Amino acid sequence: MSPLAKSETIRTITTHYIDGAFVESHGREVIDIVRPTDGQVIARVTLADEEDTRRAIAAARRAFATYSRSTPDERARVLRRLHAAASARLDDLTAAMVEEYGGVVRFAGIIVETGINAFLAAEKALQEMPWTRTWDKTTVTLEPVGVAGLITAWNANALFICLKLASAVAAGCTVVLKPSELSSLQTQVLIEALHEAELPPGLLNVVAGRGDVVGAELVRNPDVDKISFTGSVGVGESIMRDGAATMKRVTLELGGKSPTIVLDDANLDQAIPAALGMAFLNSGQACAAGTRLLVPRSRLDSIESTIRDAMRDFTVGDPADPKVAVGPMISQKQYERVQSYIRKGIEEGAQVLVGGEGRPEGLEAGFFVKPTVFVNVKNDMTIAQEEIFGPVLSVIAYDTEDEAIRIANDSRYGLHASVIGTDLERARRVASQLRAGRVVINGMKDDPQAPWGGFKYSGVGREYGRYGIEAFVETRAILES
Numbered sequence: 298m299s300p301l302a303k304s305e306t307i308r309t310i311t312t313h314y315i316d317g318a319f320v321e322s323h324g325r326e327v328i329d330i331v332r333p334t335d336g337q338v339i340a341r342v343t344l345a346d347e348e349d350t351r352r353a354i355a356a357a358r359r360a361f362a363t364y365s366r367s368t369p370d371e372r373a374r375v376l377r378r379l380h381a382a383a384s385a386r387l388d389d390l391t392a393a394m395v396e397e398y399g400g401v402v403r404f405a406g407i408i409v410e411t412g413i414n415a416f417l418a419a420e421k422a423l424q425e426m427p428w429t430r431t432w433d434k435t436t437v438t439l440e441p442v443g444v445a446g447l448i449t450a451w452n453a454n455a456l457f458i459c460l461k462l463a464s465a466v467a468a469g470c471t472v473v474l475k476p477s478e479l480s481s482l483q484t485q486v487l488i489e490a491l492h493e494a495e496l497p498p499g500l501l502n503v504v505a506g507r508g509d510v511v512g513a514e515l516v517r518n519p520d521v522d523k524i525s526f527t528g529s530v531g532v533g534e535s536i537m538r539d540g541a542a543t544m545k546r547v548t549l550e551l552g553g554k555s556p557t558i559v560l561d562d563a564n565l566d567q568a569i570p571a572a573l574g575m576a577f578l579n580s581g582q583a584c585a586a587g588t589r590l591l592v593p594r595s596r597l598d599s600i601e602s603t604i605r606d607a608m609r610d611f612t613v614g615d616p617a618d619p620k621v622a623v624g625p626m627i628s629q630k631q632y633e634r635v636q637s638y639i640r641k642g643i644e645e646g647a648q649v650l651v652g653g654e655g656r657p658e659g660l661e662a663g664f665f666v667k668p669t670v671f672v673n674v675k676n677d678m679t680i681a682q683e684e685i686f687g688p689v690l691s692v693i694a695y696d697t698e699d700e701a702i703r704i705a706n707d708s709r710y711g712l713h714a715s716v717i718g719t720d721l722e723r724a725r726r727v728a729s730q731l732r733a734g735r736v737v738i739n740g741m742k743d744d745p746q747a748p749w750g751g752f753k754y755s756g757v758g759r760e761y762g763r764y765g766i767e768a769f770v771e772t773r774a775i776l777e778s
């Protein structure tokens with residue numbers, strides 16, 4: 298048996314989670330969930346329609362009448378219960394991400410754990426927030442914005458759901474979640490887990506369905522006050538436009554084309570593996586992936602040979618194998634998208650240093666691509682400007698520090714950036730000039746209290762910690778004369 302072959306039981310999901318219970322779908326459309334390692338159907342899922350969505354919104358609206366009046370302490374208890382319930386299924390959640398999404402197990406566990414920890418991070422932020430401030434005869438309170446529609450992408454399902462849910466619940470909002478239909482198995486495990494938290498009915502509702510059906514209903518329905526979205530720029534634009542008709546508050550977490558600047562004093566044996574790790578994060582299907590590597594031209598030769606050596610550690614294969622660094626793409630469509638960008642890079646004159654078109658040897662069945670590094674890339678090439686969402690890295694040479702900063706900022710995106718160098722003061726100086734929502738120095742770092750979100754086309758608003766909760770509140774001032 299091939300190491301990738303798995304049991305062939307096809308699971309079925311026919312329910313949505315509405316008003317505290319799993320209820321049969323009103324929608325009748327059924328889709329197949331396909332395992333990315335071998336293209337086999339592993340589940341059939343009945344999708345929600347507008348009617349399911351409206352039922353979920355009505356349940357959230359009813360629950361809001363009570364939950365919006367909860368105290369911060371009561372909400373802190375809800376967050377602790379959610380954390381305990383999700384923690385109990387950590388291993389199942391990781392396994393589902395490996396199977397359904399093809400996430401490499403050594404990273405999937407981190408993603409899931411970060412999601413689960415978001416409940417405690419939100420609790421900490423909630424305890425520190427000034428829910429009521431009074432001066433003279435004025436009192437300002439933070440009030441929940443209302444029913445929140447949460448719409449998520451497929452590449453880190455548990456993380457997005459937990460993160461958005463934690464912030465919304467901390468603020469006193471009730472929720473209708475529309476996860477990506479490509480993450481149905483992962484969502485099912487997570488919602489089964491969260492059901493054990495025994496939340497008030499209607500606080501959390503989940504309707505899995507198409508974006509242009511369920512997502513569109515959430516965006517247009519006047520009983521939804523806020524949309525928090527993670528996904529592509531195109532859909533983000535439509536949410537902002539269509540949401541305007543009902544004056545929706547929106548948070549948009551969109552794409553990226555993140556630069557990693559290697560300064561000329563960097564230790565290459567540390568800098569290059571770190572930079573490749575950021576480029577191939579979550580098999581390159583990561584909004585934060587550092588897909589533009591900016592390197593000093595004076596050290597280009599040694600950088601290219603260090604990349605070639607370091608790439609041996611970025612093995613592609615069965616995502617369940619802890620030694621594997623890059624798994625398959627999620628779907629045939631995503632596989633073809635990555636291939637088309639690799640072809641485009643070659644046509645526009647970039648040179649393949651490692652990887653290239655086609656499937657890696659021995660991995661012909663699934664949606665595997667070759668982790669690819671391009672050199673001789675100019676920043677105005679398509680592969681340096683557009684988000685590929687796969688393991689494709691563009692190496693771009695610069696002559697001066699100012700030029701590196703200019704190239705880094707010469708992008709319509711501004712989500713994440715990275716600076717690697719030995720002189721910390723200099724690295725900080727460079728970091729402070731980058732137009733990105735998060736900049737890391739000397740390697741990937743996360744902080745659940747630090748804001749997450751983008752400048753420019755990378756989005757609107759912030760998530761994580763206090764900043765994430767603030768996205769779900771309105772301020773109300775009461776003034777006495």
Ligand code: NAD
Pocket residue numbers: 448449450451452475476477478506507508509511512513516527528529530532533535536549550551552553583584684686712750755756
């Ligand atoms: P997508 O925009 O196609 O879909 C995202 C979600 O929106 C899905 O649930 C989808 O069903 C829904 N949707 C689609 N059409 C809709 C509509 N008309 N109205 C409402 N909802 C609709 O994105 P994707 O392919 O799932 O995810 C990949 C994208 O997500 C990439 O661009 C990536 O950069 C971005 N992303 C951003 C972040 C971040 O934190 N900034 C994180 C992960 C992914």
